[in-house]
Amino acid sequence: MLKVGVFGATGRVGKMLIEEILNHHKHFALSSVYVRNELHYSLPSSTMVTDSLEVLLQSSDVVIDFSSPQATKSLLEQALLQPKPIVIGTTGLDSSIYHLIEEASVKMPVLYATNMSRGVAILNKIAASVAAILEESDIEISEIHHRYKKDSPSGTALTLAKSCAKARGLNLDNIRISGRDGNIGARSKEEIAVMSLRGGDVVGRHTVGFYLDGEYLELTHNATSRLTFAKGALEVASWLAHQKSGLYSIEDALGLH
Secondary structure, eight states: OEEEEEEOTTSHHHHHHHHHHHHHOSSEEEEEEEOSSOOSSOOOTTSEEESOHHHHHHTOSEEEEOSOHHHHHHHHHHHTTSOOOEEEOOOOOOHHHHHHHHHHTTTSEEEEOSOOOHHHHHHHHHHHHHHHHTTTSEEEEEEEEOTTOOSSSOHHHHHHHHHHHHHTTOOHHHHEEOOOOSSOOSOOSSOEEEEEEEOTTOOEEEEEEEEETTEEEEEEEEEOOTHHHHHHHHHHHHHHTTSOSEEEOHHHHHTOO
């Protein structure tokens, strides 16, 4: 039985992850949960609740992280001292944390994904293919999430944009547009727009549009429950626990390459 440590237990996905392990999985054991302040729900006596990253890593076969950028940074820094397979689903990471992920992956298997959904992984692959085939199309990406989401654009939308840019041999940092206002002139040919909306309790919707003269193609993924992300994280964690050191994607875990 795989011992899973949960980092980010007070978040929406973290709570569902814990429930999924406890209620629906015979192949996983909730070994430990990291809580910085206070946990407002009960856990089995067999689960260790700790505010020590050292204890979290020591007691787990694999750690799943749905926390915050700063918390992810702290986890990775401790993991460099105590290597352990880590699944990271936290978004809004900056370049310094990406470098830390790469550094950690030399010592342990690390899987980083901005979205743990099978559907989004497939969308990402399809979108890259369409971007290369319809090379004359204008690519516009839109996403909408609940009112509480802090990072914008979403990590998933940025991943989709990067995949489309890479398929065209472009660097997204040089061509991304995430806002238009006023008399800004015509759209440039290479730019890729990534636009965000926030409102209500929308779990997540991402649309990648390829716009041509006389026609357009839109590919959309709708997430209707955060349970999708919890189940996906457990699936890739089970796979990652048996891999050698390295940096992996959800496409690696699902065999989509």
